[in-house]
Each structure stands twice: as structure tokens, then as C-alpha cells.
Amino acid sequence: MPTDEQQACFEAGIKFGSLYHQFAGTPVSPDSAPSLERAMADAIENQPFCESVTVDIDEAALAAATDDHGYVELTGRFMEVEMRVEYEDVVVRTAMTMEDGYPLMRLVDVE
Amino acid sequence: MPTDEQQACFEAGIKFGSLYHQFAGTPVSPDSAPSLERAMADAIENQPFCESVTVDIDEAALAAATDDHGYVELTGRFMEVEMRVEYEDVVVRTAMTMEDGYPLMRLVDVE
Amino acid sequence: MPTDEQQACFEAGIKFGSLYHQFAGTPVSPDSAPSLERAMADAIENQPFCESVTVDIDEAALAAATDDHGYVELTGRFMEVEMRVEYEDVVVRTAMTMEDGYPLMRLVDVE
Amino acid sequence: MPTDEQQACFEAGIKFGSLYHQFAGTPVSPDSAPSLERAMADAIENQPFCESVTVDIDEAALAAATDDHGYVELTGRFMEVEMRVEYEDVVVRTAMTMEDGYPLMRLVDVE
Numbered sequence: 001m002p003t004d005e006q007q008a009c010f011e012a013g014i015k016f017g018s019l020y021h022q023f024a025g026t027p028v029s030p031d032s033a034p035s036l037e038r039a040m041a042d043a044i045e046n047q048p049f050c051e052s053v054t055v056d057i058d059e060a061a062l063a064a065a066t067d068d069h070g071y072v073e074l075t076g077r078f079m080e081v082e083m084r085v086e087y088e089d090v091v092v093r094t095a096m097t098m099e100d101g102y103p104l105m106r107l108v109d110v111e
Numbered sequence: 112m113p114t115d116e117q118q119a120c121f122e123a124g125i126k127f128g129s130l131y132h133q134f135a136g137t138p139v140s141p142d143s144a145p146s147l148e149r150a151m152a153d154a155i156e157n158q159p160f161c162e163s164v165t166v167d168i169d170e171a172a173l174a175a176a177t178d179d180h181g182y183v184e185l186t187g188r189f190m191e192v193e194m195r196v197e198y199e200d201v202v203v204r205t206a207m208t209m210e211d212g213y214p215l216m217r218l219v220d221v222e
Numbered sequence: 223m224p225t226d227e228q229q230a231c232f233e234a235g236i237k238f239g240s241l242y243h244q245f246a247g248t249p250v251s252p253d254s255a256p257s258l259e260r261a262m263a264d265a266i267e268n269q270p271f272c273e274s275v276t277v278d279i280d281e282a283a284l285a286a287a288t289d290d291h292g293y294v295e296l297t298g299r300f301m302e303v304e305m306r307v308e309y310e311d312v313v314v315r316t317a318m319t320m321e322d323g324y325p326l327m328r329l330v331d332v333e
Numbered sequence: 334m335p336t337d338e339q340q341a342c343f344e345a346g347i348k349f350g351s352l353y354h355q356f357a358g359t360p361v362s363p364d365s366a367p368s369l370e371r372a373m374a375d376a377i378e379n380q381p382f383c384e385s386v387t388v389d390i391d392e393a394a395l396a397a398a399t400d401d402h403g404y405v406e407l408t409g410r411f412m413e414v415e416m417r418v419e420y421e422d423v424v425v426r427t428a429m430t431m432e433d434g435y436p437l438m439r440l441v442d443v444e
Contacts, residue, residue: 002440006342010440013346022354024247026133042143046182051136071157076162102289107335107343113329117231121329124235132244136357213400218232220225246353254375261372264365269405293379
């Protein structure tokens with residue numbers, strides 16, 4: 001039987017994969033970034049065991065990358081994400097940040 | 112060469128397919144519906160020639176359908192959408208509404 | 223009432239937006255490109271009025287762009303798409319190709 | 334510092350969330366199910382630490398649910414998924430199956 005710690009880490013991973021692959025490709029501009037940040041967080045917080053999600057879209061990076069039409073498709077290079085998942089007595093904190101040019105989803109701590 | 116009317120209708124279709132397939136599957140509850148409605152509209156309005164998008168998620172239908180976890184995955188049966196696309200001098204209005212139990216994307220008028 | 227030509231162009235646009243936003247973000251490598259090409263075509267051919275879809279993922283471009291993990295997320299810069307939509311007596315052919323560094327969805331002809 | 338077991342479970346969750354939210358909503362019919370099964374497995378196997386993925390779309394359930402157009406949008410009720418993730422010396426097996434009418438992603442074992 002998996003332990004509560006293992007289950008908690010599995011659940012935390014599900015939330016990250018869900019957030020990323022649900023919203024990657026969304027047309028986003030500096031003006032529309034705030035509503036997208038909020039909707040992404042609210043949507044994933046619906047999932048079981050997901051206590052909080054924070055999405056920060058980097059509007060300066062967006063502005064630098066937008067094409068002639070004024071927007072780009074969302075990818076990991078434009079956002080930082082933090083999540084807290086609680087499963088039974090275990091709290092897992094995770095984050096997505098850029099490392100060496102790639103967005104990296106990582107476990108921050110498990111308590 | 113396609114006419115401006117044909118191009119305008121093609122562009123209107125692109126927006127509808129984009130909106131639907133970008134956001135279908137998003138976890139949504141009565142509480143998170145408003146932020147999702149706004150983000151969907153703002154995202155698609157970024158696309159070329161898309162002048163306005165209105166998304167109305169049916170919170171009563173959501174509440175009736177939510178599972179034990181309190182949310183569902185977004186599908187066409189939970190939303191109505193209206194869009195206006197302008198290409199050169201042509202204005203196209205489109206809508207998605209339920210018809211006989213299926214969500215139907217349709218051209219409302221082309222002027 | 224919209225004409226059959228207008229409806230046909232609208233339907234053609236829906237298919238393109240659907241294909242793009244359903245599959246953008248999919249992890250893809252030179253080895254997995256053929257199965258993805260086939261699944262994308264088969265999936266969109268299910269939609270009403272969609273007679274044929276061809277997806278050509280550019281494996282050389284993929285190979286040049288893959289990260290340290292050997293894959294990328296699918297975007298328009300890695301694929302060319304052709305579709306034929308038939309609505310009543312109207313046949314619409316569409317294509318997505320790169321133009322000036324951007325993937326462009328366009329009407330090829332309406333007959 | 335998270336342990337290898339915790340990391341392995343987190344990675345396993347990421348793959349499941351990715352698979353589900355990348356492909357949910359894809360138009361699928363009994364005829365197109367085999368190419369979609371294969372593309373889903375091949376796509377997710379590209380991700381780091383993902384050793385094998387098996388997707389089994391239930392063609393009988395699809396056939397029973399298809400609408401007048403002969404297809405449905407893919408959701409968890411139409412598929413069973415098994416995955417094996419390996420991180421350092423840890424092997425994680427996961428599965429998605431229907432439980433009480435809901436698709437449930439679960440850890441099968443961690444070794």
C-alpha cells in the first residue's frame with residue numbers, strides 16, 4: 001500500500017501536469033495575463049487535495065515575445081507557479097520555475 | 112482568391128474551434144466559473160480579427176452536474192458563447208448554444 | 223441566412239482551431255511524430271463535414287529544437303496541415319504553413 | 334530535501350495529469366480510437382522518467398455513447414491507463430480506472 005506521503009506527492013504531480021497541459025497554448029498578452037492567472041489558479045484549486053495555487057505570468061517576458069499580433073501562446077517560459085497540496089496529514093509544496101532555460105516542475109518540500 | 116466574406120467566416124470558425132478545444136476539460140465549479148468565463152473571453156479576443164467574445168457558463172447546470180468533489184470538467188453543455196469577428200468590411204456574428212442536447216456552433220449572421 | 227459557402231468556410235475554420243488547440247503542447251519527438259500525425263488527422267476527421275486531414279510534422283525541425291530530454295511541445299512551427307471540408311455542394315481546402323516565421327492558417331480555395 | 338521515492342511519485346503524478354488534460358476533449362470514434370491510444374502513449378513516454386504508458390480506449394463504451402455524428406469527446410470514462418515511472422532506483426506503477434462511475438488516477442505500487 002502506498003503511504004500517505006507517496007499519495008500526497010502523486011496528487012501534487014497530477015495538479016502540475018493538469019495545469020500545464022490544460023492551459024499551454026492559450027493565447028495570452030500582457031493585458032489578458034491577469035485574468036488567465038486567476039482562472040488557472042481557480043480551476044486547479046477545484047481538484048481534490050489542492051489547497052492553493054498561485055500563477056504568476058511574467059508580463060515583461062510576454063511583452064518581449066509577443067508577435068506582430070500582440071500575443072503569444074502560453075508556455076512554461078512565461079510563468080511561475082506555486083502549489084500546496086494536502087493529503088491526510090501530509091503537506092506538499094511544489095513550484096515551477098525556469099532552470100537553465102527550461103521550465104522545471106519540482107517538489108519544494110514534503111511535511 | 113477567397114473573398115473577404117469567406118475569409119471572415121473562416122476566421123470566425125477558427126476562434127470557435129480554438130476556444131472550445133483550448134478550454135474543454137478545465138475543472139470548473141460554480142465558484143470558479145466567473146474567472147474562467149473572463150479568461151476564456153480575454154484569451155480568444157487576443158486572436159486576429161476577434162472583436163468580442165462573451166462566455167456564459169451555466170452555474171445551475173454546473174451545480175446539478177458536479178461530482179462528489181464539487182466540480183466537473185468543462186464541456187459545451189455548460190456554456191453559451193457569442194463572438195463577433197471583423198475582417199476587412201465584413202462583420203460575422205457566431206454563437207454556441209444547446210440544440211437537441213448537443214452544443215452547436217453556428218453562424219448567426221454575416222454583414 | 224448564411225449561405226452554404228459561408229457555412230462551409232466557418233466549418234473549415236472550426237476544424238483548424240480545434241486541431242491546433244487540442245494538440246498544441248503535446249510532447250513530441252522525432253520518434254513519436256508519426257503516431258501523433260496520424261492521431262491528429264483521424265481525430266479531426268471525426269468532426270462533421272471534415273472529409274480529409276493531413277498533418278506533416280517536420281522531423282528535422284523537431285530534431286533541431288529538442289531539448290536535453292529529447293522532445294519539444296508541439297506548436298505550429300513544427301507542422302504543416304491540409305484539410306478538405308465539404309458542406310452541401312461547397313468544397314473548401316485549407317492549409318497551415320509557415321509565413322515569415324509564423325504558422326498561418328489560410329483558405330486555399332472555395333468551390 | 335525530498336527523497337527519491339517522493340520525487341518518483343511526484344513525477345508519476347505529472348505524467349497522469351499531463352496525459353489527461355492534453356487529450357481530454359479530443360474527438361474520438363471507434364475507428365479512430367486505436368491511433369489515439371498509440372499517440373497518447375508515445376507522447377507521454379517522451380517525458381522524463383516515463384518508462385511505459387498503455388492506453389486502452391473502451392470501444393464498446395464509445396460506440397454506446399457516440400452522438401448523431403458518430404463520435405464523442407474523450408473523457409476519463411472511456412479509457413483505462415497504466416504507466417510505469419522510474420526515478421533513480423524507484424519504480425512507480427500507476428493506473429486510471431473507473432471507480433463508482435468516476436475515473437480515478439491511483440498509485441498502484443512504489444518499489
